[in-house]
Amino acid sequence: MSEAASASDPETTTGTALGRGPAIRVLPRLDGANRFFWTSGAQGVLRFLRCERCRRYVHPPAPLCPYCEDGQGRLEPEAVSGRGRLHSFTVNYQQWIPDDGPYVVGLVTIDEQDDVRLMTNIVDCAAAELEAEMPVEVTFEQHEDVWLPLFRPAGGRAGAAAGEPAGGSR
Amino acid sequence: MTDFLERRAIISGIGQSKIGRRLGRSAVDLTVEAGLAAIADAGLTRDDIDGLATYPGGGMGGEAFAGPTSPEVQDAMRLKLNWHDGGGEGPGQIRAVFAACLAVAAGLARHVLVYRTVTESTAQGSGGRQGIGGAVSGGGRIPRFSGSFQWMLPFGAVSAANWLALVATRRMHEFGLRRDQLAWIALNGRANAARNPIAVYRDPMTLDDYMAVRMVTTPLCLYDCDAPCDGSTAVVVSHADYAPDAPNPACHVNAIGTALRGRPSWDQFDDMTTMAARDAAASMWKRTDLRPADVDTAQLYDGFSIITMVWLEELGFCGKGESGAFVDGGRSIALDGPLALNTSGGQLSAGRLHGFGLLHEACVQLRGQGGERQIPRQPEVAVVANGGGPIAGSMLLTRGAG
Ligand SMILES: [Zn+2]
Numbered sequence: 001m002s003e004a005a006s007a008s009d010p011e012t013t014t015g016t017a018l019g020r021g022p023a024i025r026v027l028p029r030l031d032g033a034n035r036f037f038w039t040s041g042a043q044g045v046l047r048f049l050r051c052e053r054c055r056r057y058v059h060p061p062a063p064l065c066p067y068c069e070d071g072q073g074r075l076e077p078e079a080v081s082g083r084g085r086l087h088s089f090t091v092n093y094q095q096w097i098p099d100d101g102p103y104v105v106g107l108v109t110i111d112e113q114d115d116v117r118l119m120t121n122i123v124d125c126a127a128a129e130l131e132a133e134m135p136v137e138v139t140f141e142q143h144e145d146v147w148l149p150l151f152r153p154a155g156g157r158a159g160a161a162a163g164e165p166a167g168g169s170r
Numbered sequence: 171m172t173d174f175l176e177r178r179a180i181i182s183g184i185g186q187s188k189i190g191r192r193l194g195r196s197a198v199d200l201t202v203e204a205g206l207a208a209i210a211d212a213g214l215t216r217d218d219i220d221g222l223a224t225y226p227g228g229g230m231g232g233e234a235f236a237g238p239t240s241p242e243v244q245d246a247m248r249l250k251l252n253w254h255d256g257g258g259e260g261p262g263q264i265r266a267v268f269a270a271c272l273a274v275a276a277g278l279a280r281h282v283l284v285y286r287t288v289t290e291s292t293a294q295g296s297g298g299r300q301g302i303g304g305a306v307s308g309g310g311r312i313p314r315f316s317g318s319f320q321w322m323l324p325f326g327a328v329s330a331a332n333w334l335a336l337v338a339t340r341r342m343h344e345f346g347l348r349r350d351q352l353a354w355i356a357l358n359g360r361a362n363a364a365r366n367p368i369a370v371y372r373d374p375m376t377l378d379d380y381m382a383v384r385m386v387t388t389p390l391c392l393y394d395c396d397a398p399c400d401g402s403t404a405v406v407v408s409h410a411d412y413a414p415d416a417p418n419p420a421c422h423v424n425a426i427g428t429a430l431r432g433r434p435s436w437d438q439f440d441d442m443t444t445m446a447a448r449d450a451a452a453s454m455w456k457r458t459d460l461r462p463a464d465v466d467t468a469q470l471y472d473g474f475s476i477i478t479m480v481w482l483e484e485l486g487f488c489g490k491g492e493s494g495a496f497v498d499g500g501r502s503i504a505l506d507g508p509l510a511l512n513t514s515g516g517q518l519s520a521g522r523l524h525g526f527g528l529l530h531e532a533c534v535q536l537r538g539q540g541g542e543r544q545i546p547r548q549p550e551v552a553v554v555a556n557g558g559g560p561i562a563g564s565m566l567l568t569r570g571a572g
Binding site: 022034060100119120 | 298299300301312313314315316318320321322323324325326327328329331332335336337338339340342343384385386387388389390436437438440442
């Protein structure tokens, strides 16, 4: 079924060179609630808040667990595997920034809990290889004091350049 | 049946300003033009108007998007108000109409002027459409973002086009939707626009044109995105007991749909193939004895074509995942088809009047005033839907007190 998404669109099958994201990264404003998330990549791991009582992950960050009925479930950041599935994607061609090249916006569901999703960029993957539900893994890109979690095909598919330097290459 | 208070409201008057690309006129100027037209159309004068409402006003998303504030319009028209309202949070753009219906039902006002004004075409000038975050390339320090935008903007997901493209790709995966099916929302709009003298784009469009035009964000192409324009739409919401005195046929409010039960988020909503339209539509049908088969015309939000597909399914005009087959070939949604859809050309071809153009057109058709684009068999029931993604509201209108 997912072939329909790409095969019907000539532009995603022409192998246009894709960027790793927009030419200019608009960054989050760090605060007490989100700093753990956006800086977690410094240790090379992805973290989400998790309830100490019901063990559910909670995203975006919240003050208390919204699943525990009494509202008393304490939330602490906890590392996850960094693996997930590509729930959906789009190849953006619109030049929101002048002369910007195409890049892939992905929506990734983490393996640990299927209602926790991240909007992200899919990197090291040709447009024609993109497929809903494909397994992906996190890779970080540092900009100033922020480590953006990007995702690439899991398990080092062809084209997934090992040892690509982390950090703002564009 | 429970006494649903929105049934005490009618739309007694409708009006529009001049509509077009880059008119270069101020938002309040356009609003007063539309407002005076709607008041006269309702057989009223400014002294009769005792309520005022808008979506969103107050500068949300920039002035060209937001339109003038309600105090600005009140002052420009020297209105004496018993009730007033404006805001950007609620069940879609049409939330301002819902608020007005409830205000007249509660006796807070008798005749409420409701408007939605955009000057996005003039603001855009010769440059392209902008993403949220605006001109980040304009030099100087790039602002940082908190709140929900922080989860999207860093990745270049800067427009509802990107966010709704994710809905479209997911629908292709789950339901096998094809681009040559989605195309029929744009093609139907363009065919109807040819009969609408004030539509922004009226040149014929073929399936080949659609398939060949540039991509914006896959699978959405240029013709899947609505056409920014300048213009104001106004309606007068009155108490239903005014209906016999109104010079034009009253459009009776039958039911409104306001629910939002999934997470209010572009990325965390439980079902990415429907998002909030599911909840709004379901709540609307719980407030009426009418059924989808009773609806003669659907004016469904088409800021992006994929949203219209979602509304067709969630309002029950076809089964879940079946909208591709439903619209394929265009016959089921044509002006002379069983469900005449977006008969003015919609936002894709008539211009992005942000939901209120669709409401205006529903009233035009129920009144039988569509001229060259009037639905051949006089419609009795219309549905209007506004919004997409985690924002949605819908409304049933009837010709006569249903
Ligand atoms: Zn909990």
